[in-house]
Amino acid sequence: MPGDLPYNHSMSNDFLSTDPYKGVRDFYPEDMAIQQYIFDTWSKTTESFGYERYDASVLEPASLYKSKGAVNEEIVNDQTYTFTDRGDREVTLRPEMTPTVARMIAKKQKELAFPVRWYSIPNLFRYERPQKGRLREHWQLNCDMFGSDTVAADVEIIALAHQLLLDFGAKPEMFEIRINDRAWMNERFEQEGFTHEQSNAMLYLLDRKAKIDNFDEEAEKIAGKPFDLGLSDPAPDSRLGQVLAGLMQLGINNTKVSLSTVRGFDYYTGVIFEIFDVSGENNRSLLGGGRYDNLTGLFSADPVSGIGFGMGDVTMRDFLETHNLPMKKTKSEHIVMIPTKPDQDNKAQMIAALIRQENAGTVVSIDYNDRQVPKKIEAARKKGASGYIVIDETDGHSIQRFE
RNA sequence: GCGGCUAUUGUAUAAUGGUUAUUACGUCGGUUUGUGGUACCGAAAAUCCGGGUUCAAUUCCCGGUAGCCGCCCCA
Numbered sequence: 001m002p003g004d005l006p007y008n009h010s011m012s013n014d015f016l017s018t019d020p021y022k023g024v025r026d027f028y029p030e031d032m033a034i035q036q037y038i039f040d041t042w043s044k045t046t047e048s049f050g051y052e053r054y055d056a057s058v059l060e061p062a063s064l065y066k067s068k069g070a071v072n073e074e075i076v077n078d079q080t081y082t083f084t085d086r087g088d089r090e091v092t093l094r095p096e097m098t099p100t101v102a103r104m105i106a107k108k109q110k111e112l113a114f115p116v117r118w119y120s121i122p123n124l125f126r127y128e129r130p131q132k133g134r135l136r137e138h139w140q141l142n143c144d145m146f147g148s149d150t151v152a153a154d155v156e157i158i159a160l161a162h163q164l165l166l167d168f169g170a171k172p173e174m175f176e177i178r179i180n181d182r183a184w185m186n187e188r189f190e191q192e193g194f195t196h197e198q199s200n201a202m203l204y205l206l207d208r209k210a211k212i213d214n215f216d217e218e219a220e221k222i223a224g225k226p227f228d229l230g231l232s233d234p235a236p237d238s239r240l241g242q243v244l245a246g247l248m249q250l251g252i253n254n255t256k257v258s259l260s261t262v263r264g265f266d267y268y269t270g271v272i273f274e275i276f277d278v279s280g281e282n283n284r285s286l287l288g289g290g291r292y293d294n295l296t297g298l299f300s301a302d303p304v305s306g307i308g309f310g311m312g313d314v315t316m317r318d319f320l321e322t323h324n325l326p327m328k329k330t331k332s333e334h335i336v337m338i339p340t341k342p343d344q345d346n347k348a349q350m351i352a353a354l355i356r357q358e359n360a361g362t363v364v365s366i367d368y369n370d371r372q373v374p375k376k377i378e379a380a381r382k383k384g385a386s387g388y389i390v391i392d393e394t395d396g397h398s399i400q401r402f403e
Numbered sequence: 404g405c406g407g408c409u410a411u412u413g414u415a416u417a418a419u420g421g422u423u424a425u426u427a428c429g430u431c432g433g434u435u436u437g438u439g440g441u442a443c444c445g446a447a448a449a450u451c452c453g454g455g456u457u458c459a460a461u462u463c464c465c466g467g468u469a470g471c472c473g474c475c476c477c478a
Contacts, residue, residue: 096478
């Protein structure tokens with residue numbers, strides 16, 4: 001039926017929209033160049049710390065997320081793309097990478113030599129209303145170190161996060177590493193005699209601390225008595241104290257102990273951290289992660305602990321834009337061949353092949369348009385080429401460079 | 404799921420209750436049967452959809468839709 005075709009062959013004006021699906025992006029070459037730059041920088045820095053890349057499908061069985069417990073019920077039901085396939089299987093577009101990597105680790109647990117350092121740059125999906133720094137599809141660098149409980153591991157992963165930002169050209173004063181320790185908070189709540197519910201309520205309240213103005217009042221309600229966090233600097237011999245000292249030794253000083261960093265309700269059990277843009281223009285965290293006791297508990301009885309973080313491409317790009325940081329790598333040389341007549345086209349290809357062979361990395365493209373040479377030269381210049389070669393009947397083909 | 408703001412050529416914008424709706428960039432063509440750019444000329448190209456008020460709506464009002472921003476949530 002003509003009406004079913006995606007193109008309009010009739011006289012009506014019901015053309016399809018050229019907009020992408022809600023909350024996802026098209027990557028035109030200019031955007032793709034930026035995306036590529038971000039991915040390349042992520043990979044390069046992460047690999048320089050010895051992390052190996054892995055990946056998996058965007059499709060996962062829905063059970064992978066549903067079994068995480070009642071706390072996540074709302075997220076799974078309302079904020080994932082979940083559908084039933086033709087074989088009656090419930091399928092979810094992955095909303096995060098951690099369950100997937102936990103599955104992969106668990107599967108090879110017996111043969112892996114821990115600690116394992118892995119990273120990935122998956123695209124993730126969540127069904128919710130798009131807003132600044134938050135879309136329905138985004139790419140996220142995920143770095144994890146599995147099978148090490150050491151303070152050194154905590155320090156390393158935060159140092160990696162720090163280095164990532166530096167390698168984008170950021171200065172330490174542009175961002176702030178907020179660190180907390182779940183275990184430390186729990187200890188504190190136990191001292192207060194809090195029930196599990198009280199502790200959770202308090203964590204939840206702390207998470208919203210910056211957004212509400214009656215924190216003390218609310219805290220008192222939960223505690224049933226006046227509640228003072230009363231935590232200043234962590235003791236030097238505490239886990240957090242040791243981590244901070246370790247970072248300091250590496251010259252990382254833009255850290256801040258932040259009791260209101262709690263990272264939602266999930267698998268985190270120890271040190272947790274977030275990196276924020278201090279400019280105030282991006283109020284979403286640039287990066288967040290933490291330590292978990294038993295990532296593979298769903299799949300096996302042998303616990304594997306670890307620590308990791310994720311950082312998204314959307315917030316990364318916002319950060320680069322806000323601080324006027326470079327968003328492209330330096331371009332390689334690009335020569336445009338300009339045949340003067342159609343019968344010079346093949347000659348242009350032959351010369352192009354030669355140049356590519358002799359100058360690895362040089363981009364050589366050919367302008368086959370049938371139009372005046374000055375127009376072609378101008379087109380090459382506008383495209384950002386570094387130079388051009390006019391191909392005519394003569395044998396010479398010297399490169400003319402743009403200033 | 405809730406709230407605020409917005410909607411004009413491809414993009415970014417100006418203006419208006421009343422014949423040709425502004426400008427810039429971009430695109431295409433020309434000034435130049437031919438070796439670059441800052442100049443000049445020209446062309447194509449827009450008032451989101453539906454209803455209401457009005458002699459007349461792109462403009463005012465209502466609804467829809469879409470986008471942005473925020474809340475919720477944040478893996």
